[in-house]
Amino acid sequence: MATTAELMVDNLCVQFGGLKAVDQVCFSLKPQTLAGLIGPNGAGKTTVFNALTGLCPVSSGQISFCEKQLTNEPPHTIARHGIARTFQNIRLFNNLTVLDNLRIAYHQNRQYSLLCGIFRSPRFKREEAQITAKAREALDLVGLADKSEHIAGSLPYGEQRRVEIARALMLSPKLLLLDEPAAGMNPQETQTLLELIRKLRDELKITVLLIEHDMKLVMNLCEELFVLDYGHLIAKGDPKSIQSNERVVEAYLGGSWA
Amino acid sequence: MNKLTSLISGAILLFIYLLVQLLERQGILLAYHVQILSLCCINIILVVSLNLINGFTGQFSIGHAGFFAIGAYASAYLTVTWQVPFIFAIICGGILAGIAGLAVGLPALRLRGDYLAIATLGFGEIIRVIILNTDAVGGARGFSGIPKYTTFGLAYLTAIITVVVIRNFVNSDYGRACLAVREDEIAAESLGVNSTYFKVLAFTIGAFFAGAAGTLFSHYLQYMAPTPSQIGFVKSIDILIMLVLGGLGSITGSVIAAIVLTVIPELLRGFAEYRMIIYPILLILVMLYRPSGLLAGQEFSLASLAQLFKGAKAHGNHS
Numbered sequence: 142m143a144t145t146a147e148l149m150v151d152n153l154c155v156q157f158g159g160l161k162a163v164d165q166v167c168f169s170l171k172p173q174t175l176a177g178l179i180g181p182n183g184a185g186k187t188t189v190f191n192a193l194t195g196l197c198p199v200s201s202g203q204i205s206f207c208e209k210q211l212t213n214e215p216p217h218t219i220a221r222h223g224i225a226r227t228f229q230n231i232r233l234f235n236n237l238t239v240l241d242n243l244r245i246a247y248h249q250n251r252q253y254s255l256l257c258g259i260f261r262s263p264r265f266k267r268e269e270a271q272i273t274a275k276a277r278e279a280l281d282l283v284g285l286a287d288k289s290e291h292i293a294g295s296l297p298y299g300e301q302r303r304v305e306i307a308r309a310l311m312l313s314p315k316l317l318l319l320d321e322p323a324a325g326m327n328p329q330e331t332q333t334l335l336e337l338i339r340k341l342r343d344e345l346k347i348t349v350l351l352i353e354h355d356m357k358l359v360m361n362l363c364e365e366l367f368v369l370d371y372g373h374l375i376a377k378g379d380p381k382s383i384q385s386n387e388r389v390v391e392a393y394l395g396g397s398w399a
Numbered sequence: 400m401n402k403l404t405s406l407i408s409g410a411i412l413l414f415i416y417l418l419v420q421l422l423e424r425q426g427i428l429l430a431y432h433v434q435i436l437s438l439c440c441i442n443i444i445l446v447v448s449l450n451l452i453n454g455f456t457g458q459f460s461i462g463h464a465g466f467f468a469i470g471a472y473a474s475a476y477l478t479v480t481w482q483v484p485f486i487f488a489i490i491c492g493g494i495l496a497g498i499a500g501l502a503v504g505l506p507a508l509r510l511r512g513d514y515l516a517i518a519t520l521g522f523g524e525i526i527r528v529i530i531l532n533t534d535a536v537g538g539a540r541g542f543s544g545i546p547k548y549t550t551f552g553l554a555y556l557t558a559i560i561t562v563v564v565i566r567n568f569v570n571s572d573y574g575r576a577c578l579a580v581r582e583d584e585i586a587a588e589s590l591g592v593n594s595t596y597f598k599v600l601a602f603t604i605g606a607f608f609a610g611a612a613g614t615l616f617s618h619y620l621q622y623m624a625p626t627p628s629q630i631g632f633v634k635s636i637d638i639l640i641m642l643v644l645g646g647l648g649s650i651t652g653s654v655i656a657a658i659v660l661t662v663i664p665e666l667l668r669g670f671a672e673y674r675m676i677i678y679p680i681l682l683i684l685v686m687l688y689r690p691s692g693l694l695a696g697q698e699f700s701l702a703s704l705a706q707l708f709k710g711a712k713a714h715g716n717h718s
Contacts, residue, residue: 211664220591235580245579249591251572259564
C-alpha cells in the first residue's frame with residue numbers, strides 16, 4: 142500500500158468524572174480522505190474533536206499524526222503540527238475584521254522577531270505584505286474576497302462559517318476538522334459548502350474529517366464514515382455499507398435509509 | 400501617504416515641544432504648568448502601557464501602580480546611592496519592573512477576570528508594604544533627596560517612544576496574537592497561538608513602561624511617599640479610570656483621557672472641595688453617554704482625518 146495512515150487514533154478514551162464520553166475509539170485516516178464522523182446527539186463526536194485538538198484531556202489511548210505522538214499536547218502545539226479545526230458554535234474573533242481574523246492564523250509561520258515588529262524593519266513590512274496576500278488568497282478560495290474589511294461578527298451566519306474555514310486554512314493544515322459546517326445553512330449554501338470541501342481536498346491536498354447531521358451532504362461527500370453512539374465506535378466504512386448497517390440504522394439513521 | 404502622515408505627525412510633535420519651550424522661556428507657562436504637562440506625559444505612559452495589558456490582551460490587571468513604584472524607587476535608589484546616569488536609571492527602572500511583571504504574570508495570568516484583578520491588586524499592595532518597610536528607601540518617612548533629572552522634554556520623548564512602540568507592537572503579529580487571546584482564547588490556541596506566552600509578554604512589556612514612568616515621576620517630584628494615592632491601589636485605580644474613560648483598546652483614547660483627567664482636577668481647583676463631586680459626576684456622564692470610552696476601540700489618526708475630510712468633500716461635491 143502506497144499511502145499509510147496519516148492520523149491514527151488508538152483506544153481513545155475521554156472520561157468526565159464517572160461519564161465515559163468517548164470509550165475505546167480506534168480509527169485511522171489516510172491522507173486526502175474525505176471522512177465523516179456521525180452519530181446521534183451526545184454520542185461524543187465533538188469530544189473526539191476536542192481530544193484530537195488538545196482542548197480536552199485524553200484519559201487513555203493514543204493519538205498520533207504523521208507518526209508523531211500528539212496525545213495530550215497543548216492545542217497550540219497540535220495546531221503547529223498541521224491539524225486545524227472549526228467549531229460547532231462559531232468562534233471567530235468577532236470584534237476584528239475578517240482580514241485580521243485570517244492574519245492571526247498565520248501566526249505560526251511568522252518569522253520576524255519582536256524587535257523587527259517594533260522597529261518596522263523591511264523584513265517586517267515584507268512579511269506583513271505576504272501575510273495579507275495569503276489571507277486574501279484564502280478569502281478568495283471561500284468566495285469572500287469582498288468582505289475582507291467587514292467586522293467578522295457582523296457577517297451573516299453562513300459567511301461566518303466560511304470565514305472560519307478560511308481562517309483554519311491559513312494554518313496550511315494537513316488535516317482539517319470541521320464541526321457541523323453545514324449547521325444552519327440552507328440547501329443552496331450547503332451545496333456550495335460541499336463543492337468547497339471537495340475543492341480543498343483536490344487542490345490543497347487536505348484530509349478532511351467532518352461532523353455533520355445533514356445526511357445528504359455526508360453521503361454525497363464522504364468516502365469513509367465513522368459512527369459513534371454513546372461514546373463507542375459502532376461502525377466504520379463507506380457510505381453504502383453504513384446505510385445498510387443495522388446497528389447504525391437502529392441507533393441513528395432510522396428506517397428511511399435502510 | 401504613510402510616509403507623509405508620519406512626517407506630519409513628527410512635525411506636529413516637534414512643534415508642540417518647541418512651543419512649550421518657547422512659552423516657558425517667555426514666562427507665559429509657569430513651572431506649575433510645565434509640571435502638569437510633564438505629569439500628563441507620565442500618565443500617558445502609564446495608561447498606554449496598561450492598555451496593552453487590559454485593553455489589547457484583555458487581562459484585567461489593577462496592580463499597575465506596583466510596577467510604577469518599583470521603577471520609581473529602584474531608579475531613585477540607583478541615582479541617589481550610586482549616582483548612575485539618568486538614562487541608565489530609566490532603563491533599569493523599566494527592566495526591574497519588567498522582571499517583576501514576568502515573575503507576577505507567570506503564576507497570576509492563569510487566573511481570569513475578577514480573580515486576576517484581585518491577584519494583581521494584592522501584588523500592588525505587597526510592593527507598597529515592602530517599600531513601606533524598607534529603610535534603604537526611606538520606609539514610612541518617604542524617599543527624599545532624589546535629584547531632579549526629569550525635564551518636560553524627557554517625559555515628552557519617553558511618552559512618544561512608549562506610544563510608538565506599543566502601537567507598532569499591537570499592529571504586528573505579536574499584537575494580533577494578543578488580540579486573539581482577548582477575543583477568544585480557545586480559538587486562539589487552536590490557531591497555534593500560545594496564549595500564556597502572549598499574556599505574559601504583554602504583561603511584561605506593560606510593566607516595563609510603567610517602571611519607566613515611575614522613574615520619570617520620582618525624579619520629577621524628587622520625593623516619593625509610600626501612600627496608596629501615590630504608589631498604591633488608589634494610583635492603580637486612577638490609571639484604570641483614565642484607561643476606561645479613553646476606551647479599552649484605543650491608544651489615542653488613552654492619550655486623550657490621560658491628558659484630560661490630569662488637567663481637569665487642576666482646572667477644578669477653583670471649586671475647592673466641590674471638585675471632589677464635580678470630577679466623579681464628569682466620569683459618570685462620560686460613562687453614561689460613551690459607555691465604551693471616549694474613542695471606544697477606534698483610533699484617531701491623521702490618515703483617518705484626511706479620509707474624513709476627503710469623504711466630506713466628495714459628499715459636498717455630490718450634492
